[in-house]
Amino acid sequence: xxxxVRDMRRYMLSDLISAQRSADINNLSEVISAxxxxxxxxxxxxxxxxxxxxxxxxxxxxxxxxxxxKSNMFQLVLGVLKRHKIVQAETVAQDVIAMCxxxxxxxxxxxxxxxxxxxxxxxxxxVSYVNSD
Numbered sequence: 001x002x003x004x005v006r007d008m009r010r011y012m013l014s015d016l017i018s019a020q021r022s023a024d025i026n027n028l029s030e031v032i033s034a035x036x037x038x039x040x041x042x043x044x045x046x047x048x049x050x051x052x053x054x055x056x057x058x059x060x061x062x063x064x065x066x067x068x069x070k071s072n073m074f075q076l077v078l079g080v081l082k083r084h085k086i087v088q089a090e091t092v093a094q095d096v097i098a099m100c101x102x103x104x105x106x107x108x109x110x111x112x113x114x115x116x117x118x119x120x121x122x123x124x125x126x127v128s129y130v131n132s133d
Contacts, residue, residue, distance in 0.1 A: 001056050001060065002060055004053055005053050005056060005057045005060065005066060006063070006065055008050065008053045008054075008057075009066055009070060010069055011042065012039070012042050012069075012073065013069050013072055013073050013076075015038040015041065016035055016038050016039070016076055018038065019034040019037065020034065020035060020076060020080065022034060025080075025083065028080070028084045028127075028130065028131075029127050029131075032096075032123070032126050032127050032130060033123045033127065035076075035077065035080070036119065036122045036123050039100055039101075039104060039122075040104055040115060040118050040119050040122065041115065043104050043105075043108055044108070044113060044115060044118075047108045047113070050108075051105070051108060051109065054105070074093060074094075074097065077093045077096065077097060078090060078093040081093055081130065086130060092129070092130060095129065096126050096129060096130060099125060099126065099129065100125075100126060103121065103122050103125065104118065104122065
């Protein structure tokens with residue numbers, strides 16, 4: 001189970017890196033939207049499996065590799081925020097990640113599968129939060 005969780009995190013990190021590279025790094029809203037969309041696509045690829053693996057991850061002791069993967073995802077988001085001089089970037093990164101994770105999980109648990117609707121809500125929330133100061 002731990003190996004499956006690591007694989008899930010590895011794929012997620014890869015999706016986020018690809019999304020960041022494809023976005024205009026100078027446009028904060030575009031980068032956030034790309035990262036949000038990558039996260040949703042990742043979750044919707046195999047929603048039931050992702051939900052099971054995330055539940056397992058919460059119960060298992062986190063090994064060094066999984067911890068490093070999660071740290072790399074955080075650092076990716078943090079780097080974007082720092083590049084755009086967001087005040088308290090670490091706190092904002094933690095909040096945005098938690099907010100997005102919670103909203104995607106809730107939508108999928110409710111049976112939602114419409115990418116565009118979930119993406120719109122999540123992008124509005126994340127971009128508004130990051131831009132509020």
